[in-house]
Amino acid sequence: MTELVLRADGLRIETERGAPIVESASFGLDRGEVLGIVGESGSGKTTTALALLGFAADGVRIAGGTVTVAGRELTGRPEAEIRPLRGSVISYVPQDPSVALNPSMRVGTLIGEILRTHAPDRNDAETVRAALRNLQLPADDAFLRRFPHQLSGGQQQRLAIAMALAAAPAVAVLDEPTTGLDVVTQARVLEEVKRLREASGISVVYVSHDLAVVAGIADRIAVMYAGSIVEIGSTSEILHRPRHPYTHGLISSIPDHAVPRRLRGIPGVAVGVGERPTGCRFAPRCPRRVEACETAIPALLQVAPGHDVRCIRAGDAPPVALEAAVRMREAAPPILSVRDLRAGYRSRAGEVVAADGVSFDVRRGECVALVGESGSGKTTIARVLVGLHKPDGGRIELDGRPLAATARARSREERRRLQVVFQNPYDSLNPRQTVETAIAGPLRFFGISHGRPARVEVAELLAKVRLPERLMHRYPAELSGGERQRVAIARALAAGPSLLVCDEITSALDVSVQAAVLEVLSDLRKELGLALIFISHDLGVVASISDRLLVLDRGRLCESGPVDDVLRSPEDPYTRRLLDSAPTLPVLAAHVDS
């Protein structure tokens, strides 16, 4: 048996006041292996990642357990002894390099510093250049003299990785290294990591919330929920036959453009630190719970060689069953028609073209998805449609009648029928208004009442988005991100729209929460015959709920058609590039019964 290069045993991490963040994490890493740690908000994965370097952020402390890397212990010893190991034996790649790189230090200095501290005999210009070239970064003098803000997002991240590898550590911990990068850059960075692993035999711990990304790179996966590892095993085992209900739910909620299907969310809300229930932490949300689940925390037990699960009902875990996505079949008359739309805006870099002669139709009850990377102009188009941004040219018609450019100039009816929901859940609601006030606002403004008091209407709308009535009296600060988005949807529905524009409404949410919100949206469409313009950068999400797909490349509509056709046989090279870069889980195809 090969000696484990990294070993974490019973790690317990608490806040200074004793509230547990990570309750018990134990796992090992073989030489040259990639272990993925997957979890959503509140799972404790980042805290665990930091603890692997013996590091605890402010207000947090490592209360128990051990971490050993290459035979050296990183826990339970004075800081002065652990410090030399960080960066040299085990190193860390941060999530957001734009703030993690010192803004007043140049590229050359940043790498040189690592060498000076950990490998002083190798601290020369040639080694620095080699470190950069290793990550496909330029190694000329001009580049060495640049400051971090003069690098692109992808370059910053590769620089961070170069710094992490400069002293040739045995283990590298990557903490969500591709969050915030666009899909194509993300794919490139992942390729780099894979290549480096082959070339140097370094062991990697890859932490992420994105199971699809992790599955593409990891040999083994550990799934974390509410502070503990609930399942750990080889990637294929986890994906083919997940035993823990949470893993099960996670897989059902992952969008994948290669396997378009209905997404199923996990009911309930992720638990925060300090709110954990007694007994199994997942029990309140678990479809398979029994009474015994709530009395004691299950132990992590082996169900197959190399596969451990923390669930007393792991034995009778059902297979993952996914439904194929449903598409709208009948042709209906168009409700919105956009012809030759031209719009742009001025940014610090000059004039940006957001829409360059874009034309499309949306039919009644149809869901049209608008896809593109950030900067492609999709948000501007959304804002033009709802009258928040003046276009430079083109026509927009609602039910055959031309729409005025600004919301104020449109008729009340027109404004009522076209509603919008935005991306940021922390933005979408007025923090000083209760849920009831927020939803009742449009009711009052548009003068909508079906002969019933507003409160009754609000309760009904909340029920439509599957939120309990008691949330009416809460303030947004008391709701989770997913709940807020659903309230924003309810508010938009209050006006009784025929067309809803959704601008990246789930991009800021956890995967399982996203699936829940999308489920609600699909059901609403069917129930109300609502047409939807769904804007997203995520092809998987789009595959699951839309009927037609429009692909936007820097303001130009480069491809459009029925979603399945476009995904299966894209014509435009840009579309093809997007599809190739998006991570997929081919194993999911095995779970779908068509």
Add this chain to the structure above:
Amino acid sequence: MSASVSGRASGLLSRARPPLRAVRRELRSGEAAVGWIGLTAIVLLVIVGPAFAPAAPSDIVALPYATPGAGHLLGTDFIGRDVLSRVLNGGRSVVLLALAATVLAYLLGGTIGLVAGFVRGRTDGVLMRAVDVFLAFPHMLFILLLATGVGASWWVVVVGIGIIQSPQISRVFRAATLQLTGRGFVEAAVARGEATARILRREILPNIVTTFVADAGPRFTFSILTVAALNFLGVGLRPPAPDWAVMISENRPGLQVNVWGVIAPALLIAILAVSINLVGDAYARRRGISTDVDPAQP
């Protein structure tokens, strides 16, 4: 208050709406409590003090600079008037002038900031250029110039302080409004076609309250200290007004003989300013707003 009453009160308050819950939180912070005590004491003194003054502020009760004794518990000032009576009467001018100046500053600066932040575009540019000019001007200098032009009086002080504070206030309000107009819920209201006034009232103003309250403390303190300085220099109120700052100026020569003529009013000014700072700091800290001033704004 007995434990059960305060407990019940606090229990009631905890189920109440956020504004009332805030009161409960205030009572818990030690610093805020001290601040509120000091503030209440001074406010009481200012309001009811004159009624308790043993003598009229202009009455001569003994020899100049007499040390504390019967009939003049804090001694007498440079003419022979009772220091205690003058002190009890002297807070009104400071507090009222400062209040008036601060209110003026908020009306002026707040309106400019709100409009500039919401309407944006050219209006914003023009307004902010005008504001920049005032920011480039030393505060004291402006008021002194005004006083040269129209003569020393209390309203020069009020108008002057109001004007010199409005640029910073307008910046704060503008920044807050700009930040708010980009927020999703404001855009949703605009998309619904709601009128500007309605949006300002329902969506924006309630969210600016926090900024405003956190900002109000330091502003009011600044007004008080500046009013005091101007009165001291003889540019605002002048003798024989029983104003605290005027007293400090008048009674300086007799510092050696009777300190109270200077120390009493100085102490009261200090307590007032410190109390406001304590309360303001505690509030800002609770709301997570940094209590450290922006280095770019003096």
Add this chain to the structure above:
Amino acid sequence: MPAVAAEDSATVGGRPGAVRRAVRAHPLAVYVVRRIVTGAGLAVVVSFLVFGATQILPGNAASSILGDKATPQAVALVTKELGLDRPIAVQYKDWIVSFAHGDLGNSFGSGFSVSKLIGIRAQNTITLALLALVLIIPVSIVIGVITGLRAGGALDHVFSVYSLVNIAIPEFVIGTLLIAVLAVRFHVFPAVSILPPDDPAISHPDLLVLPVLTLFIGAIAYNNRLVRAGVTEAMRSEYVKMARLNGLSESRVVWRHALPNALAPAVQIFASTVQWLLGGTIAVEVVFGFPGLGQGLVEAVNTRDIPVVQAIAMYIALVYIGINIVADLITVLLIPKLRTAQ
């Protein structure tokens, strides 16, 4: 999400390509020029303000000079004599032109040349301000850095309580208290700093101690807070956390990573201190009878000696604007992000 609000664009539209290229190649030079031009424009606008504010009620100047002898005929006569009845634009033009040539007019009160009157006063005030600055800057940096690095420690607590009280006490009270304690009670320093008329302040150091000390005490708490804020923010930053995760020694983290970023805004802080000093000396000079610009200004205001007021006001305002420009330029030079931004 991309910013879609139409911002005021810095790009030049419609200019010939060569200029545009030059502009983009030397952003720093462009910024310097722009800043100086803005400053000059500001100075002009300020001169309007200075001139305009003092002329709001022209009649009053004449009547206050005459005092009790102010009969309507006398007022009319003096007004004409001083040229106060001419159109405002003409008066302004004359004034600004002479000002540019260094002729500051004659005092209404004494008839002497204003430039002679304020010459030595300016010297004295500058001495006072510089001495105060030389004390304030190093001390507040040191204390700010210590309390920032050891936030929550003993010195931090002590100083924060001290600042709270200090910030709430106006300078004239501080000065008065210092006089009470150090001059009157203990006779350590003189109670007033009235200098012989033509002697520069620097030749009487004992008269300078208390005023400088007053200014020092007035500024130190505020500056310390700002420096401390910069330090704590830097220490809590992501890049400091990253430096620690890279195994760098704590001293390197503090000295090489945190402090350089923390002290970059120090320039603005100290610029604002200098500006504060320009205003703070006014009250302090009056308290100590110190013959500087501040005391001169207050006297002139009280006697409505308009040429003196205008001259001192312009002088102070110009210094104020100049300091802003210098501070902005230094800041841009120090912060890489600003230096290289397009």
